[in-house]
Amino acid sequence: MTAALFIRDMVVSFDEYRALDHVSLQIEEGSSFGIVGESGSGKSTLLRAVAGLNRFESGTLDVGGTRYSDHRRDKAFYRTVQMVFQDPYGSLHPRQTVDRLLLEPLVIHGFADTETRIARALDEVGLGSGFRFRFSHQLSGGQRQRIAIARALILEPKILLLDEPTSALDASIQAEILNLLEQARKERGLTFVMVSHDLAVISHMCDRMAVMKSGGVVETLETADLRAGRFATDYTKQLMVASKGFRRAPAPV
Ligand SMILES: Nc1ncnc2c1ncn2[C@@H]1O[C@H](COP(=O)(O)OP(=O)(O)O)[C@@H](O)[C@H]1O
Numbered sequence: 593m594t595a596a597l598f599i600r601d602m603v604v605s606f607d608e609y610r611a612l613d614h615v616s617l618q619i620e621e622g623s624s625f626g627i628v629g630e631s632g633s634g635k636s637t638l639l640r641a642v643a644g645l646n647r648f649e650s651g652t653l654d655v656g657g658t659r660y661s662d663h664r665r666d667k668a669f670y671r672t673v674q675m676v677f678q679d680p681y682g683s684l685h686p687r688q689t690v691d692r693l694l695l696e697p698l699v700i701h702g703f704a705d706t707e708t709r710i711a712r713a714l715d716e717v718g719l720g721s722g723f724r725f726r727f728s729h730q731l732s733g734g735q736r737q738r739i740a741i742a743r744a745l746i747l748e749p750k751i752l753l754l755d756e757p758t759s760a761l762d763a764s765i766q767a768e769i770l771n772l773l774e775q776a777r778k779e780r781g782l783t784f785v786m787v788s789h790d791l792a793v794i795s796h797m798c799d800r801m802a803v804m805k806s807g808g809v810v811e812t813l814e815t816a817d818l819r820a821g822r823f824a825t826d827y828t829k830q831l832m833v834a835s836k837g838f839r840r841a842p843a844p845v
């Protein structure tokens with residue numbers, strides 16, 4: 593197995609509070625890895641620490657043969673790893689046009705063929721060139737999340753970090769966005785690390801998953817094992833009961 597991401601003993605503290613407590617994970621290239629856990633368990637902190645948005649005080653991160661030991665990230669990192677956030681209202685500047693939002697990463701990373709890339713990116717997320725000169729505040733939540741995904745994909749990364757990418761959206765839009773992500777993953781052979789509080793989403797989208805509690809990983813398992821009720825902790829069982837997608841499932845809870 594080739595690891596796309598190798599996280600070892602990662603620790604993140606906010607003042608005295610330890611939000612991430614020696615987390616280790618190995619995520620296989622081309623796989624879709626889920627992270628679940630109750631609110632405040634450290635899921636976002638983990639993704640943000642990987643992305644260089646939170647400092648980690650100890651531990652290591654390996655991505656594509658490069659080791660990162662603090663929050664500093666080089667350009668090569670962002671060519672490989674991109675993040676999509678839960679709230680597409682907060683993550684896209686409202687007074688920028690779609691064109692500007694997509695152009696910015698291309699300029700930063702020195703791409704020349706910006707026209708072609710922007711057109712292709714808009715097509716890929718199902719919006720088309722008619723959206724190019726709209727302002728982000730003119731778009732619906734689902735359309736904004738499509739732009740956020742286009743912005744992440746436009747640099748042709750290998751790994752997407754997805755922090756509750758559909759949690760802020762209506763149920764019908766959620767399914768569309770998940771399908772779009774799954775299609776992009778298949779076509780591009782991407783590796784996903786997807787956080788969700790909804791175990792049905794993780795079960796549908798991911799091969800393996802980690803269950804987090806109080807800043808630590810309590811177990812990692814195949815999502816097939818989750819579906820079959822083969823998990824090690826009562827905490828995972830409680831999460832399944834609490835997650836609405838599983839309440840209707842006949843077994844195994
Ligand atoms: N920037 C921050 N400053 C202080 N505390 C934070 C910060 N970010 C997260 N935390 C705390 O760390 C814990 C984990 O948060 P988070 O990773 O956002 O949880 P989750 O995404 O699993 O809901 C929470 O107790 C949260 O309040």
Ligand SMILES: [Mg+2]
Nearest residue numbers: 635636637755
């Ligand atoms: Mg979170």
